[in-house]
Amino acid sequence: MASPLALVPVGTNPTLLWGMTNTERTRRIAASQGFAADDAGGPAILANTAFAFDPVWTAHLKTRPGTVVTRGGVPVLAHVRDASERLQVEEAMRADAAMPATALTVIAAEADEGILNEALRKREKPFAERLVPAAVPGIERASYVGxxxxxxxxxxxxxxxxxxxxxxxxxxxxxxxxxxxxxxxxxxxxxxxxxxxxxxxxxxxxxxxxxxxxxxxxxxxxxxxxxxxxxxxxxxxxxxxxxxxxxxxxxxxxxxxxxxxxxxxxxxxxxxxxxxxxxxxxxxxxxxxxxxxxxxxxxxxxxxxxxxxxxxxxxxxxxxxxxxxxxxxxxxxxxxxxxxxxxxxxxxxxxxxxxxxxxxxxxxxxxxx
Known part of the structure; x- marks a missing residue:
């Protein structure tokens, strides 16, 4: 039986968004979307805490193993299927580097076509932005508008x-x-x-x-x-x-x-x-x-x-x-x-x-x- 999927924050970020750290925000998203409470080391969605993202992204990736969302080439979120993919993605996240060539399907967060919100039957472009103090007002506005x-x-x-x-x-x-x-x-x-x-x-x-x-x-x-x-x-x-x-x-x-x-x-x-x-x-x-x-x-x-x-x-x-x-x-x-x-x-x-x-x-x- 497959282990429940976990949403795992990678790295730390002291910048607060809506009064909370990105790690805490990721934990709340995981709880609200039914992710596993603990990381069993198997398939998971990795979340780069250097970026803030719309929860629509994790809901979208949940049913799409082998998919990574990037911003400027840097992985923001990735649904990894095994230890090898996890290692590659974690290294890129921690190094703030572009993803190496892998078998993962890449979705560029800045792409104009966005994604289909299947629950609402509408196409939208969720935000995924680098979380630094100067960007907080803009990200909070994007989160609010979303x-x-x-x-x-x-x-x-x-x-x-x-x-x-x-x-x-x-x-x-x-x-x-x-x-x-x-x-x-x-x-x-x-x-x-x-x-x-x-x-x-x-x-x-x-x-x-x-x-x-x-x-x-x-x-x-x-x-x-x-x-x-x-x-x-x-x-x-x-x-x-x-x-x-x-x-x-x-x-x-x-x-x-x-x-x-x-x-x-x-x-x-x-x-x-x-x-x-x-x-x-x-x-x-x-x-x-x-x-x-x-x-x-x-x-x-x-x-x-x-x-x-x-x-x-x-x-x-x-x-x-x-x-x-x-x-x-x-x-x-x-x-x-x-x-x-x-x-x-x-x-x-x-x-x-x-x-x-x-x-x-x-x-x-x-x-x-």
């Missing part, structure tokens, strides 16, 4: 990446954990809900804005510091999944104390449309994943662009904010309901189009692949 997986909404993509990066760095330096960030965000989420209910919309929006930024920070902090956990993932995604309908309901109710009440018919039409649309849209997304093995948002370029504005929490908050500027929060919640209905129709049409194409024998692939 933590943005898949496609997202316009606020998360364009408005608060820099805010969240600064907060993520502070949290990493002071040892604040992702779960602690999630806990604070959860409290703020509840405070925002109460504020909306009482018609304190500006207070709720300000509190909700901080929560939404922290909602980005906890996941990025977990990925950048390699501290993701099942509890944290379930907690974060659970809050994300549950709270939006409560926000919209509270906003609709808060229109009355604000002085712009909805009549009963409009109130229940708005609530019913939003709840039905929210649940149905999520079910469509799940059905698309089950049937076609990818998110609906990465199918074609249109789907990724529509994800920027589709009726999720952040785009809906833009609608509410714009209408509140006009002192018409009632128009805002009606607008959110209407946009939810439109987004639902778009997703339903895309699902039916995908089913029809599959029925015609067409292979569905992500445009990002």
């Amino acid at each position: 933590a943005y997986k898949g496609v997202t909404d316009l606020l998360t993509k364009y408005l608060w990446p820099e805010w969240a990066l600064a907060i993520t760095r502070v949290c990493a330096r002071f040892g604040i954990t992702p779960n602690q960030v999630t806990a604070l965000g959860s409290v703020l989420c509840i405070v925002a809900t109460i504020a909306f209910w009482h018609g304190w919309f500006w207070t709720g929006l300000a509190t909700g804005l901080v929560f939404m930024v922290l909602d980005t920070v906890d996941g990025k902090l977990a990925r950048c510091t390699i501290t993701a956990s099942k509890l944290g993932n379930a907690w974060d995604h659970g809050v994300d999944l549950v709270h939006p309908p409560f926000w919209w309901w509270a906003w609709a109710a808060g229109c009355a104390p604000y002085g712009r009440p909805l009549d009963d018919t409009t109130f229940w039409w708005v609530i019913g449309t939003m709840l039905f649309g929210y649940v149905a849209q999520r079910l469509i997304e799940g059905a698309f994943i089950v049937r076609f093995g990818m998110h609906i948002h990465v199918w074609e370029r249109f789907d990724s662009r529509f994800r920027l504005v589709t009726a999720r929490r952040n785009p809906n908050m833009v609608i509410l904010f714009a209408c509140l500027l006009l002192t018409r929060p009632d128009w805002g919640i009606i607008g959110v309901a209407a946009w939810t209905a439109i987004s639902l129709v778009v997703h339903m049409v895309r699902l039916l189009q995908a089913i029809a194409r599959r029925a015609r024998g067409e292979a569905l692939t992500s445009w990002l692949a």
Whole structure:
């Protein structure tokens, strides 16, 4: 029986990345990706601690024995199959020298073609950079950007990446954990809900804005510091999944104390449309994943662009904010309901189009692949 594969750091490097040594970072990557806890001396992936690398690389190499990733010719990572290959690679790593001619397949990290992320069905170019003090800000930024997986909404993509990066760095330096960030965000989420209910919309929006930024920070902090956990993932995604309908309901109710009440018919039409649309849209997304093995948002370029504005929490908050500027929060919640209905129709049409194409024998692939 083959020994479990280990991820083995080679050399030492005192330069800290996200508040930890490269050896500790490699250990965390190994634990998170299911590598063996101890090196049995057999096949392994060797990691040159002179370089910092995206964890995507080790996941990629895990199923590719006899492959080495280089930067400027120097081996950064290598999946060695025997003692002879291990010796050659270790010597090159410790000497900071180019790989000698071997039977190993070489992937140049700086090559433009990158690699295929099979989990996300998209092609990307993971970072692998020499880790020296002057390079830390750039590497941390590359690590942070790499933590943005898949496609997202316009606020998360364009408005608060820099805010969240600064907060993520502070949290990493002071040892604040992702779960602690999630806990604070959860409290703020509840405070925002109460504020909306009482018609304190500006207070709720300000509190909700901080929560939404922290909602980005906890996941990025977990990925950048390699501290993701099942509890944290379930907690974060659970809050994300549950709270939006409560926000919209509270906003609709808060229109009355604000002085712009909805009549009963409009109130229940708005609530019913939003709840039905929210649940149905999520079910469509799940059905698309089950049937076609990818998110609906990465199918074609249109789907990724529509994800920027589709009726999720952040785009809906833009609608509410714009209408509140006009002192018409009632128009805002009606607008959110209407946009939810439109987004639902778009997703339903895309699902039916995908089913029809599959029925015609067409292979569905992500445009990002």
